[in-house]
Amino acid sequence: MTLSEKQAQWIEDYQLIEDPQERLSAIVDRARGLPVLDAEHRTESNRIHGCVSQVWVQGEVKDGRCHFIMASDSAMVGGLVGLLVSLYAGHTPEEIVTTEPEILEALEFSRQITPTRMNGLAQVRLAIKAFALQRLEEA
Secondary structure, eight states: OOHHHHHHHHHHHHHTSOSHHHHHHHHHHHHTTSOBOOGGGOOGGGBOTTOSSOEEEEEEEETTEEEEEEEESSHHHHHHHHHHHHHHTTBOHHHHHHOOOTHHHHTTGGGTSOHHHHHHHHHHHHHHHHHHHHHHHHO
8 A cells, every 4th residue: 555545544534533632532542552762762863853742753764664663742742743653654765755744634633733733743744754865865
């Protein structure tokens, strides 16, 4: 499944939850099951600047596909960041660079969370994209 197909499927699945607050809650609950970045890797180089909460994202490449692990000091932010890292996980750097996270707008998170938090999510996207671009340059 391509990244675009995965995103479209997730949008469709989450839109089945009609109440926006319940939808956000489901995403936060889902993220609680994701692996968490160890404290020793919560370094300045992995920290996402521009977030109200503290957020760290670390990437790696296995078999030509990117994988990400994250940590946050906020459950809600962790849920949304977890959504992004899960969305991009398992995809090629090329797909990651060219596919924007339409899921955030499609699920109307911009109506539920502050502009500052949306800016923080944009910074997470930039970090994920920068990681993928660096892998492309190294290839």
